[in-house]
Every structure is written in structure tokens, then in C-alpha cells.
Amino acid sequence: MSNFQDPTRVVPAPSWGLTYRPPAIEDGVDSGLEDDEEEQPIEPDDPKIFRDGRAPRETDIFIAVMGVTGCGKSSLISLCCKRPVRIGHDLQACTAVVDVYPFELSPTQTVFLIDTPGFDDTNRSDSDVLREIASWLTNSFRNKILLHGIIYLHRISDPRMQGSARKNLMMFKKLCGDDALKKVILATTMWDIVPTETAEARQAELVNTPEFWGYMVEKGSRICRHHNTIGSARKIIESLIQDRNTMILELQNQMVNESRPLQDTAAGMELRKEFARERKRWERELRETQENMEEAIRLRDKESEEALLELKTEYTERIERLEREHDKLRTNAEQLHQERIVRFRNAFKVKEIVRGKGHEEDQGDPLDAPTFSYSMVGGIYCFTGPVTYWSNCLGRKSRDAFERILMPKRSYCALWAGVGGAWICKYRNHGGNWATRYNKTLVELYPNLRQKIQTSRPWVESWPHWICMGPAPHYILQWNARATAESRQDAFLPVPVAEVLKKVRVDGVLQAAALGFNTSYVFVDVKGKATWDLGGHYPGLKRRLEQHSTDIEAVALNPTNKTDYIIQYRNGSMAYSVERCMPNEHFESWLVKNTELEFGASKD
Structure with missing residues (x-):
């Protein structure tokens, strides 16, 4: 050629x-x-962007909904907002980006429920998920929009705290910081599919174990049960907004007020620790594979050599992927803000535009x-x-x-x-x-x-x-x-x-x-x-x-x-x-x- x-x-x-x-x-x-x-889009810094295209009111409430894939985040939001929210039933993550859904709590008050992806997302890496959440939290904070609380959901049907659930919970703690935990409600779901005695024992274990919910409860987090009804969801929301106090998350403070890059925030450092553990594991596997491969070459075992070469390639690619994931954390609030501008100016559909409010010329x-x-x-x-x-x-x-x-x-x-x-x-x-x-x-x-x-x-x-x-x-x-x-x-x-x-x-x-x-x-x-x-x-x-x-x-x-x-x-x-x-x-x-x-x- x-x-x-x-x-x-x-x-x-x-x-x-x-x-x-x-x-x-x-x-x-x-x-x-x-x-x-x-x-055409409205400007990405317009306050309406954070309100599903609605004009801001002093009575607006913002509540984030977090948890692992399949814990019931989208179901709770759909119950409240009476709007279809894509719901997964096979543990495939449906929420890929942070989304905002309005819930009319009363004629004079709108609650904006913020749907977030989990750190066990099946389609996105943990770095991508952290960047997505950090982008929304820092941009909203820059626009003087503060959360009034967070609902953290957990399936009571899980017999034990699995690895993905532990990782998600640890990242959540690092995102929040100690001071914000008093505005968190820890809600258990799926009580209808577990015997009451079993479910209560599991909840007690969560509360009594410091590395699970125990430490968070000590810092002021509250426990409740969500029974997948609008009444149950409304009760949780109303309990969060009784005092109308807002919260500043540790991630927001570190990235906006202290101008830290994402990799140097508490959440970023926790993710880097996870990457370091994984890298150490794959480097060990790579060394052992290389040694076995050299032995196969010495013995002229061609079949084993080819199989080991495939393993070597796989482990090398895993290490390279970890490097790429680490690189994604080398960003700051301003860079995330600029990325957000790109996203919204690239033909983002906004409700007010659809209603005929006009178009940008270019x-x-x-x-x-x-x-x-x-x-x-x-x-x-x-x-x-x-x-x-x-x-x-x-x-x-x-x-x-x-x-x-x-x-x-x-x-x-x-x-x-x-x-x-x-x-x-x-x-x-x-x-x-x-x-x-x-x-x-x-x-x-x-x-x-x-x-x-x-x-x-x-x-x-x-x-x-x-x-x-x-x-x-x-x-x-x-x-x-x-x-x-x-x-x-x-x-x-x-x-x-x-x-x-x-x-x-x-x-x-x-x-x-x-x-x-x-x-x-x-x-x-x-x-x-x-x-x-x-x-x-x-x-x-x-x-x-x-x-x-x-x-x-x-x-x-x-x-x-x-x-x-x-x-x-x-x-x-x-x-x-x-x-x-x-x-x-x-x-x-x-x-x-x-x-x-x-x-x-x-x-x-």
C-alpha cells in the first residue's frame, strides 16, 4: 500500500x-x-438548567438521591414526579448522567430530585461517575444552588454488604464529609420481599457496624424505611426539609472554595487508593505470567506460551486502563465547567426552547x-x-x-x-x-x-x-x-x-x-x-x-x-x-x- x-x-x-x-x-x-x-440550548449557567428548565423560586428545594444500581433511586423519583424515569430490572445501570426531576410538594414549593449514577455503574467507570457527579455539584454550587439533603438508598434484600455496595458507601462518605452527614437520610428499600424479622436484623447490623452506617448515624444521619409508596417517599422528603437548612458537601468545598483538583479531593484520593490496589494486583499477575511464559519458552511449550501471551496482554491492558482512569481525575472545577458548556451548547434540548422561546442565531x-x-x-x-x-x-x-x-x-x-x-x-x-x-x-x-x-x-x-x-x-x-x-x-x-x-x-x-x-x-x-x-x-x-x-x-x-x-x-x-x-x-x-x-x- x-x-x-x-x-x-x-x-x-x-x-x-x-x-x-x-x-x-x-x-x-x-x-x-x-x-x-x-x-438550540439556553446558556449552561442559566439557573433554569438546574431546575429542569423552570424559573427559580425562593422556596425551591434540592435533594440528591444516591445509592448502588438497583436500590430503587429511579423508582422513588418516578413515584414522586409522576414522570417516567428509566428503571432497570437486571442490575444494568440506567442512570448514566446526573438528572433533575421536579416534584410539586405544594402549589408554592417545588422539590427538585437529583438522580445520580452509582459507583457500581455497569456502563461507566468509577472515574467517569465521579467526574459526572463532581461536574453537577461544583457547577450548581457556583450558581449558589445548595442541597437541602441527600437520600441514600440501600436494598434490605441484600444479605450482606457486598464489595460494590461498600465501595459506593465509602465514596459517598468522602463526597459528603462529616459536617454534611446530619442532612442525610439512610433509607432501606424492598421490605416487601424479605421477612420482617430478617430485614430488621440486617438493618440493625447496618446501624451497629461503624464502617457501614454506624459512623454516619453518630454524625447525625437518620434511618428510615421506604415502602415504595408515594406516602413513604413524601414522608422522607418532608423530614429532610423541615428546617430548610442547606448543606455544603466536602467535594464542593474542596474543589470550589479550596480550588483542589479532583484527584486531590477526599473522594478522588479514595478512588486513587482503589486504583493503586488494583494496579498492584495486576502487576503481580503480570510478573507471574511473565515468569511462566519464560519457562514455557525454555521448554518449547508453544501452546502454553501462546496462552500466557494472551494473559500477559490482558494484564498489560488492565494496567494501562487504570492509568487512563487515573488521568481522568486530573481535572478541576473550571475544566468541568467548560466541559459542561460544551455539552449544553452541543444541541442540548431544553424544555423552554421546545416550548418556543426562541433560537440562537449561530x-x-x-x-x-x-x-x-x-x-x-x-x-x-x-x-x-x-x-x-x-x-x-x-x-x-x-x-x-x-x-x-x-x-x-x-x-x-x-x-x-x-x-x-x-x-x-x-x-x-x-x-x-x-x-x-x-x-x-x-x-x-x-x-x-x-x-x-x-x-x-x-x-x-x-x-x-x-x-x-x-x-x-x-x-x-x-x-x-x-x-x-x-x-x-x-x-x-x-x-x-x-x-x-x-x-x-x-x-x-x-x-x-x-x-x-x-x-x-x-x-x-x-x-x-x-x-x-x-x-x-x-x-x-x-x-x-x-x-x-x-x-x-x-x-x-x-x-x-x-x-x-x-x-x-x-x-x-x-x-x-x-x-x-x-x-x-x-x-x-x-x-x-x-x-x-x-x-x-x-x-x-
Whole structure:
């Protein structure tokens, strides 16, 4: 393969490229398309942001709800607010970000219940969870919004305090500090599924054990039972706000008043201790594996050597992951504040905007434009990357059938294609508003994807990093971490393929993915290393991957045949096979026109 110039140096960024034609965008005709218009945000420092878009009142009350996954946080909030809050029943974390829900305690008083993720989150690392909670707490504190109390929930159905529950409780204590504990209610849930005598014995153990609840009770925390009724929830809330006193958490004081970085707060240091313990464990495992591997090499035991090499790689990656998690704590209140601004200015839906209060004239450049990605289905080839044009590739026979349309200034667009003519596009329209469009074929063939983009906050808050649509209804949707202050991925895949995906992704993130004929796939991790099962198809790509399976930037498989693919490496080199659908020279012309680069590429 021959190299072309590094696209990150040649192509202006940040902006977007789009290829192929969505008729409604091209011709200005809806023609059966479904729109999901996305409105502009209010300012992230507006007090309404912390009140679910409502105007502030002196009588407003703020109460945080905390606890491990599955303890009943979302259920309690849903009871009070009479609003759907996503509730999990399989110990999969549903709360990924801090959310605020208004509860009308009386005609003159609103209680804002703050739903928080737990430190046993199944989809996010502890560092991400701490950053998310710290971001909300420090930003609200800077805006003179103080908590009136915290409800900490615990399942009385748990026979003992498990490791994840202990860690969550320890982090909670470090977040609060001793002075704030007197404004904490420790509420037990799920009394209806445990014999009363057993439940009371477990509660007594919690209260009498200093490292559990004993120390907190000594500092003024109160105990109560929540019976999953509105009356029970209301009683807990009313007991917290009787004196209307507010609380300053230790984390808020340390990060805002003392200007400490997150890693030097009590909560941050506790997490660093946990990382140090884990690192010590994996370094010990790594040393033992290295010694065993050297012995296997000496004995020429090839099978054991290969197995130990896999273990060595796994332990090394675990240590590197801990380093990345530690790095995430190297932030401060101002940096978290700036991240919050990015999130809210990236097309965040706010209720007052939806009610028609107006739009900003110009949102500015997207701060999280995606890297290169490709999709190819039949004769349709879509390119997304840092370019200022969206373009067409209309014909399979004539190399003159290219059309390039310059988007208006500060307009951005990205398109991904699926089988059967399905497509989805996210763009900024001529009126300056963010919008999503997709055709009816996508609704019919990829119903789960359609539902995700209609209901998911990351889709609203940021640009997708990339979308991979394979044989219907399978897909993978990846969001960029910077835009949402979290790493998010959603997928609908055959079970065996989904199991591989879980092993390959790091903290919910892939660099790239391709879904091909039948159940064939290529997954590229964040380091650019590929894992694949081509099912005996795509022989050209198989040879490429066997020769060079690392430093991959983007990849695509054509799910309608067994040969066509595109692969791009981080050094700018490419390889492809597209002859089944288009002459290779036409594809090269299309690629040059879309990327605005001149390069040589290898073809099969």
C-alpha cells in the first residue's frame, strides 16, 4: 500500500463531509421523511438548567438521591414526579448522567430530585461517575444552588454488604464529609420481599457496624424505611426539609472554595487508593505470567506460551486502563465547567426552547466532529470526515456522475447508509437548527436504531462518532466521549457477535466497526487493533488484516456481497475492493473528490 498525506494535517477541521443523496435534503422535499428537529440550548449557567428548565423560586428545594444500581433511586423519583424515569430490572445501570426531576410538594414549593449514577455503574467507570457527579455539584454550587439533603438508598434484600455496595458507601462518605452527614437520610428499600424479622436484623447490623452506617448515624444521619409508596417517599422528603437548612458537601468545598483538583479531593484520593490496589494486583499477575511464559519458552511449550501471551496482554491492558482512569481525575472545577458548556451548547434540548422561546442565531462549530468513517451498501458509498462539503456519488458507470454541493457557512452534515436503501442523516439546516432525518426504510428495517435516536440524550446532546448498519436490523451506534462527558455505545447484534463486542470495546468505546455479509464483522479497539470474523468472506480484507491488523482508523464491509470492503490506516494508507459495484477508478475519483486529498491507495 502507498501512503497519502496525513488527513488530519491536510483537511480543515472541525467540519463535516457527507456523501450520497438524501432526496429531502437535496431537493428540499420531504417525500415521506421523518424529522426529529433539535433545538438550540439556553446558556449552561442559566439557573433554569438546574431546575429542569423552570424559573427559580425562593422556596425551591434540592435533594440528591444516591445509592448502588438497583436500590430503587429511579423508582422513588418516578413515584414522586409522576414522570417516567428509566428503571432497570437486571442490575444494568440506567442512570448514566446526573438528572433533575421536579416534584410539586405544594402549589408554592417545588422539590427538585437529583438522580445520580452509582459507583457500581455497569456502563461507566468509577472515574467517569465521579467526574459526572463532581461536574453537577461544583457547577450548581457556583450558581449558589445548595442541597437541602441527600437520600441514600440501600436494598434490605441484600444479605450482606457486598464489595460494590461498600465501595459506593465509602465514596459517598468522602463526597459528603462529616459536617454534611446530619442532612442525610439512610433509607432501606424492598421490605416487601424479605421477612420482617430478617430485614430488621440486617438493618440493625447496618446501624451497629461503624464502617457501614454506624459512623454516619453518630454524625447525625437518620434511618428510615421506604415502602415504595408515594406516602413513604413524601414522608422522607418532608423530614429532610423541615428546617430548610442547606448543606455544603466536602467535594464542593474542596474543589470550589479550596480550588483542589479532583484527584486531590477526599473522594478522588479514595478512588486513587482503589486504583493503586488494583494496579498492584495486576502487576503481580503480570510478573507471574511473565515468569511462566519464560519457562514455557525454555521448554518449547508453544501452546502454553501462546496462552500466557494472551494473559500477559490482558494484564498489560488492565494496567494501562487504570492509568487512563487515573488521568481522568486530573481535572478541576473550571475544566468541568467548560466541559459542561460544551455539552449544553452541543444541541442540548431544553424544555423552554421546545416550548418556543426562541433560537440562537449561530451555535458555532461542533466541538466534537467525528473522525473518518465509511459505510457502503450495494452501490452507495458514504464518507464522513473533517471536510466542508457534502457530496454525491450517483452513478456506477459514468465517472462524470459526481456532484459536490457546498454547504452554507457553519453548516455541518453526516450520513450513514444501511441495507435496502435505508439512511440516516444528522445535519444543521439552513435555518441554523440541528436536525435528524431518516427515511421510512430505516424505520422498517432498523426499528431499534430509530427508537434509540428518538429517545437517547447522547444523540440529542452531541454528534454521533459513527454509525455502522449491517444486515437489518443489526447496527452499532457510537458517541464521542468529549461531547457528552461520557463514553456511550448502543448496539443491536446477534448474541455471539455482541459477546465479542463486549470484550473488544474499552469503557464502552470502539475506534471503528464494520458489519458485513451474514454475521461477519470487524471491530477496531481504541488503540486501532482489529478483531474480526469474516466468515470465510472478504478474502482481500482477510489478507490485509493478517498482514497489518493494527493502527486502523476506519473500516467498512459491504453487507450485500462477500467481497467489497474499505480500510483506512492511521498513517493515511488505504486498501479497498469495490469492483462488484463500481469500477475502481470511479471509486478513486469519488474518494479524491470527497476527501479533497490526492493520494495513492491499494486495491484488490
